[in-house]
Amino acid sequence: MNLGEGGAAHRNLRLAVCPVERQATKSDRLLLTCLLLFTAAASAQENPFTTPQDVEQGRRLFQTHCSYCHGSRGEGGRGADLTNGQYRMGGSAAQLYRTIRYGMPGSEMPAVRASDDDVWRMVAFVQKIGSAGLEERATGDTAAGKAAYEKKGKCSTCHSIGKEGGTLGPELTDVGRRRGVNYLEESLVKPEAVVPINSRAIRVATNSGQTIIGIRLNEDDLSIQLRDTSDSLRSFLKANIKEIRRDQPSLMPAYGSIFSAKELSDLVAYLSSLRGAQ
Ligand code: HEC
Ligand code: HEC
Numbered sequence: 001m002n003l004g005e006g007g008a009a010h011r012n013l014r015l016a017v018c019p020v021e022r023q024a025t026k027s028d029r030l031l032l033t034c035l036l037l038f039t040a041a042a043s044a045q046e047n048p049f050t051t052p053q054d055v056e057q058g059r060r061l062f063q064t065h066c067s068y069c070h071g072s073r074g075e076g077g078r079g080a081d082l083t084n085g086q087y088r089m090g091g092s093a094a095q096l097y098r099t100i101r102y103g104m105p106g107s108e109m110p111a112v113r114a115s116d117d118d119v120w121r122m123v124a125f126v127q128k129i130g131s132a133g134l135e136e137r138a139t140g141d142t143a144a145g146k147a148a149y150e151k152k153g154k155c156s157t158c159h160s161i162g163k164e165g166g167t168l169g170p171e172l173t174d175v176g177r178r179r180g181v182n183y184l185e186e187s188l189v190k191p192e193a194v195v196p197i198n199s200r201a202i203r204v205a206t207n208s209g210q211t212i213i214g215i216r217l218n219e220d221d222l223s224i225q226l227r228d229t230s231d232s233l234r235s236f237l238k239a240n241i242k243e244i245r246r247d248q249p250s251l252m253p254a255y256g257s258i259f260s261a262k263e264l265s266d267l268v269a270y271l272s273s274l275r276g277a278q
Pocket of ligand 2 (some may be wrong): 148149153154155156157158159168169170175179184187188191192194195196199200215250251252253255267271
């Protein structure tokens with residue numbers, strides 16, 4: 001499932017760190033094995049840029065390249081909270097360097113366009129804030145939020161947690177790790193404000209008079225694939241399509257008027273507690 005920008009990052013990463021795998025299949029498991037080997041070999045490398053001046057420059061670079069997703073203090077938002085010192089891809093200087101240099105394949109975390117020296121300076125800044133504990137903590141009741149998710153919200157018709165649930169909306173198994181509290185709240189109240197790259201809604205009108213609304217999965221010159229609102233995969237030849245509209249509203253309902261303020265804060269607490277498979 002590597003679409004669009006994620007797919008490109010994926011390929012670049014493979015070429016950059018893992019030339020022996022160039023001919024390998026597209027299996028994510030191979031890539032992972034390769035990354036782990038690479039990690040073991042390179043995690044000893046130290047950061048050559050750690051003076052207070054480097055950290056300060058890193059802070060400024062972070063404002064330019066990273067803060068619109070991670071928040072100006074790294075507290076998270078569209079991107080992960082960076083103040084709790086927990087990293088899926090590893091927290092050594094060399095591992096952070098690789099995450100920031102190449103991005104995280106299959107996620108919205110992009111490769112940065114900056115010199116190697118500047119990447120090291122951002123690593124120094126990220127390591128500095130890694131123990132800041134600024135984390136915007138959700139204050140709601142997690143158990144009540146879980147109940148609202150399952151019953152009143154019927155969120156699982158479109159979302160899955162673990163293996164359970166629908167696939168029209170993004171999987172939420174680890175959404176609390178990937179997204180900050182403010183972003184989660186906004187997703188519920190103003191879904192159109194924060195549509196993830198891979199979840200853009202489109203409307204396809206065919207020559208035969210059908211209209212299908214769904215999430216765009218893939219597209220090339222000849223065809224387009226989408227997941228329609230009843231959660232089925234659909235594929236169309238462009239020759240049979242009259243029009244594709246990309247200005248569709250989000251398929252995520254707005255819940256601001258459905259839930260009370262307390263229910264919303266409980267839901268956010270529940271979502272924020274979802275940190276991936278244990
Ligand atoms: C377009 C939004 C976006 C931008 C810009 C962005 N990030 Fe991220 N970043 C993310 C998301 C989303 C994640 C969580 C990915 C995941 O775990 O699936 C993430 C994760 C991370 C992580 C955690 C990695 C781990 O091992 O868990 C670090 C560190 C990080 N970003 C640093 C940076 C730095 C430094 C920059 C600027 C050079 C940056 N990011 C720019 C969205 C972004
Ligand atoms: C009709 C299908 C549908 C229902 C029902 C639904 N969602 Fe969504 N949701 C989506 C779609 C599609 C997206 C992606 C587009 C967007 O963000 O606007 C999304 C996005 C999200 C996101 C952002 C995920 C990310 O990684 O950016 C969160 C969080 C979320 N939904 C939570 C919920 C919760 C909680 C409920 C129940 C109260 C719910 N959704 C009900 C379809 C749905």
